[in-house]
Amino acid sequence: MAKLIKPGSASLRVWQLLLLVAILLIWHVASLDSKVAFFFGQPLEVAQRIWSWFVTTGDIYHHLWITLSETVLAFVIGTVAGLGCGLWLGLSPAASAILDPYIKAANSMPRVILAPIFGMWFGLGIWSKVALAVTLVFFIVFFNVYQGVREVSPTLLDNARMLGARRRQLLRHVYLPSATSWVFSSLHTSVGLAFVGAVVGEYLGSASGVGYLILQAEGTFDVNTVFAGIVVLTAFALLLDYLVGLGEKRLMRWQPRSGETEKL
DSSP: OTTTOOTTOHHHHHHHHHHHHHHHHHHHHHTTSHHHHHHHOOHHHHHHHHHIIIIISOTHHHHHHHHHHHHHHHHHHHHHHHHHHHHHHHHOHHHHHHHHHHHHHHHHSOGGGGHHHHHHHHOSSHHHHHHHHHHHHHHHHHHHHHHHHHTSOHHHHHHHHHTTOOHHHHIIIIIHHHHHHHHHHHHHHHHHHHHHHHHHHHHHSOSSSHHHHHHHHHHTTOHHHHHHHHHHHHHHHHHHHHHHHHHHHHHTTTSOOTTHHHHO
């Protein structure tokens, strides 16, 4: 069976679909018990909520736009800031040594406790949620870029310098390609964290967003709407992750595919 199931193959998609069908079927059968349905909802009711949101009433679009805007803004800002700071400290040993304890302290801080502070600073609009999500995305990207720069082969750097490469050329042709592979390895995680930051911020104070809808449903013990919101957020998180994967394939064409190095 392992030989038949290969990455990207049709058989793999079939098995994945069958697993999803099995999970939904088990959920449906279990939810026939009213006690189970009270805590876990019913898949048919969840599907009806999602259909109503997107087709019948269209109530979800405004809230979804708010949450996606917060997520994308936080993802872009956190990634750019993490990339810039990671490159700077990776190339500046003195600055890295001075700021090291402060960076570790900031990374160790539970970022959720910053949400009320951001609410006071930026108000209850989207920017307080963006600020919270940026703190989650930034450190993931920063540490990956920092590690990628620090792990550049000294032999490669020496060879480039012997060929007359200057600092700017080293940055463009050596450091950035090395950091890029580390950046994309962190972006898939960062997409989920950007959603987490946006939704948690909406939980703690907002009047719109999918997190707000879920919070309102929890207040009325409407578990089906809660699961509908979770399904919608998960679907769009997977969509953003897919777009990141497309960007990775486009920008990382120079990197050999899995198995090609063994053939060489």
